[in-house]
Amino acid sequence: MSDKTPRPQLAHLTAQLEDLRQRGTHFKLRVLDDEQAPVCTYDGKRVINLASNNYLGLCNHPKLREAAIAATKKYGVGSGAVRTIAGTMHIHMELEEKIAAFKGVEACVVFQSGFTANAGTVSSILGKEDFILSDELNHASIIDGARLSRAKIKVFRHKDIAHAEDLLKEIQHEPGRKLLITDGVFSMDGDIGPVDKLCDLADQYGAIMMVDDAHASGVLGRNGRGSVDHFHCTQRVDVQVGTLSKAIGALGGYVCGSRDLIDYLYHRARPFLFSTSHPPSVAATCIAAFDLLEIEPERIQRLWDNTNYFKQQLTAAGFDTGGRTTPASETPITPILIGDGRATMDFSRSLFQAGLMATGIAFPTVPEGKARIRTIMTSEHTREQIDQALEILITVARKMNILPA
Template sequence: MSQTRPQLAHLTATLNELKERGTYFKLRVLDGEQGPVSIYDGREVINLASNNYLGLCDHPKLKEAALKATEQYGVGSGAVRTIAGTMKIHLELEEKIAAFKNVEACVVFQSGFTANAGTVSSILGKEDFILSDELNHASIIDGARLSRAKIKVFRHKDVAHCEELLKEVQNEPGHKLVITDGVFSMDGDIGPVDKLADLAEKYGAIMMVDDAHASGVLGRNGRGSVDHFHCHGRVDVQVGTLSKAIGALGGYVCGSRDLIEYLYHRARPFLFSTSHPPSVAATCIAAFDLLESEPERIERLWENTRYFKQQLTSAGFDVGGKTTPASETPITPIIIGEGKLTMEFSKALFEAGLLATGIAFPTVPEGKARVRTIVSSEHTKAQLDRALEILTGTAKRMGIL
């Protein structure tokens, strides 16, 4: 029985609303390693819900690196980076990422969220303008709000609309920032990084890309959307994550040496958060080595992605492109529409042996609820075929197909 005091009764009311709408959820608990087949809530299920694109979460070389670093450096850094918490291994990781991304410098944050929010909020102020894709990640939205800059939202991937907005503000004082996701996390489509970079150059704007879901997925050896579009040297701020394809935890910002030095001095999450445990830094270094030495992982990821999308489409599922953007990456949404039905479908899939998370408003717009699936490089064809059987059988039983 909840012991909520009257001062927080409005929270209980909101939870009750979610229950009535059928979009209330409980956290599923993983017992064991994150893999293509995992044990959640005591049930073995095919896992199509994680961001473990390349199967690195439990890779032996990453585990070995983490154990070795723990033995050598201990379990924590004991301080924020600017006081006493910058360890040699943190700098090694940042140098590794900067070389991988073909930029001057890199700084690692505690998460992809803090990398985005901390960067946007620190490099702009109230006299400035942010031009942001309407489907950009929540961390970009929060960073934009914290910056107090004037926010202009352009229609999803609509370069002409972005240019209209740039023209409106080109003679205003203040800096202009154009920002897009490299890969959009709910629809799996790719941002028009090259065309937006053209605009940024034309109007003298700062160009920024959030490559959380493109890192390890797009570009040579997973270098991301900037490499995919051959835009090296044209994107001022590149954000990436260490918690998805890289398999560990954290985010990073890449760019010029001056950008990184500035973030050392002004990015609040960097200034006020303890640095990564050395085991995490070592794990990430090992992961970037693997991206270079095992490119076949990315090839397998894309083979599985093409096969799974094709089979879903053949079965009659809406995987985007009708009422939502078309998926172009391993993120493949199955659009259901109504929130309650989506959550019921996700629950039924789990009971049948498949983990595929239902996502509804406010994460996605009303009427565009979906079950989001993400294949990995480590799924076998047999596992994907079984997942397709479960999806098709359950959807037919529930009248979705």
Template sequence: MSSADRPQLAYLTDALNELKQKGTHFRLRVLEDQQAPVCHYDGKQVINLASNNYLGLANHPELIEAALKATRELGVGSGAVRTIAGTMKIHMDLEEKIARFKNVEACVVFQSGFAANAGTVSAILGKEDFILSDELNHASIIDGARLSRAKIKVFRHKDVAHCEELLQEVANEPGRKLVITDGVFSMDGDIGPVDKLGALAEKYGAIMMVDDAHASGVLGRNGRGSIDHFGMHGRVDVQVGTLSKAIGALGGYVCGSRDLIDYLYHRARPFLFSTSHPPSVAATCIAAFDILEQEPERIDRLWENTRYFQRELRRAGFNVGGVNTPATETPITPVILGEGRLTMDFSRALFDEGVMGTGIAFPTVPEGKARIRLIVTSEHTRANLDQALDTLERVAKRMGILQ
């Protein structure tokens, strides 16, 4: 059916045509096997540098076996939202497992990291309250802030002094204040100043919240995240994490005091109105946290690969952050090109040469900051990385990106 048949949707076709003219339109690439360092997308074998599967847990044999065992014993679905009939013992076991791992009183699991962020912010604040948010915070934080109807104050990226200025502006206003930051920023890979913002929140009596999606499994002891990385246990009121990246499965979670979690059981809309995880997913996540404790060498390999890959990209002349752009400090490695069309063309050319690197352009990143976003994992071999580096440099020179 075309827009000629349904003219009321013609504006969507116009918007898509505009994306095509800008060169930033894309189509979904289809993975045909496991989410692995080398895999097949659209029938082509590629070195996969686009995945959040940091530690290779998405296809770890112990996680696969845990999923199969839970399915055989408990079925494929939970049957309901958790407040009606869908809370299974395995869901409670997972929440207790995460709470112990994160050194907090309690935890609640959501169906996605996006739902965890949006559901929590919108539940704990109202229209009389204030949110102080880093300008590069994740879209789920932004949406949650809007849903809360609280007044939103945006501080410059990682600018603690600017955040304090905004806190001073609203200090005498009625309502609660919430300071929120990503632990690791998803597009630039830099680490949020959790320690300094946490101290600031304490000084002004504000709630402190951290989205640790890209820090979970990457920073801190055994991947406990940015709160552990900065030694901020007990000083961050709301910790959000994901089960969809380093943990290798699906979902998000919120950690904090028992009262916070009990309140979210009663008021977080994604929790109240979405069917709970299949038991296979909960079992997989439990097994993943065991692996984090038992195989810390995976995180060591992740960082070894990251340091090597980023060093070689810089040596070749690529811009991977710094000078008017945040500098990466984690396995998230942006190759910044600036112009959207060039970036998407580079991404497609890399794919044709056997490297999967996703092009990111406006509105995900600001105009003029388009980039190829690359992530190495613990499971990439040195040969994988060298082949990818050779391809990146060769294609970039052919396209005039590098001299």
């Protein structure tokens, strides 16, 4: 056997990759050559970027750059350990206090990612005798955390309050705690979770209320405080999860709630216990970002102005942006529904060649038959860039018979 002959132990992976190629949904990673911006360079090609989570343009904001450089000069490039051993720096505590004050809660703990924040929290606060009631379209990190907890999982139809209540009624006399959990904004369809109505159910049935606000942070609520603030439910949600990797422009996730919740997570959340803490530069950039949310609310207004214009123009052109066979988008996440996975990925590749970065999403990320181009608007796109993106979308869609010629 030569050095280049594949080992048979992983032949099943090769077969599955070949299946993806046959379906037309196999992809290669696009590589960014410069900074994350409304117009940037991927794989050497200049494109309008409608694929980034950089909602408010903070990835490359001068104040965040300055904060990162200053923290690196003062503290170095790494923290050297997990938080519970030797890796908790003053700047980590400052960030947690900043977020807690911003959210209007007692305390906060920062995780290495939004995924670990969700998975680590759900899996640590519940056990096998407990119940989790989860929206069917909740993020993968919630699903994984639920499985790791070994709790009994009940899934309610998307945003279906009556179905959620039926499930709560079924288990209300069962021993064990009940956790009711939803995304604040659903990442594939861009619709907003019914946080207020689910809080009513949690209050009525004594359930723990948890909201994953990853795509609502920096987008909804006062100065971007999220869907919990948007629905005036800060004091009714027991566990708020957010991200530092999207609108905040850096990296990480966080959990907000009571001081006892956060102290418990310090002791029991496995990603917190077994992962090295953030580099000081990342903590510093996040602190600067929360300051900007307070002093530059016009960024969020620009985001919504751009979003509303873009949605109107897509609808006028005849694109299916949700509301027919999928939930209607209510946020800067706007899907363009195609349906077939191969056609969707071909459309995405053709858009890229025409100068537009717009990601194709197919099974298993979304159900079969509901593949889509997911577009995300930012505050930093100019009207000229948006119009150019729309022109590319319409022209390519007509060529590919996605829209009538």
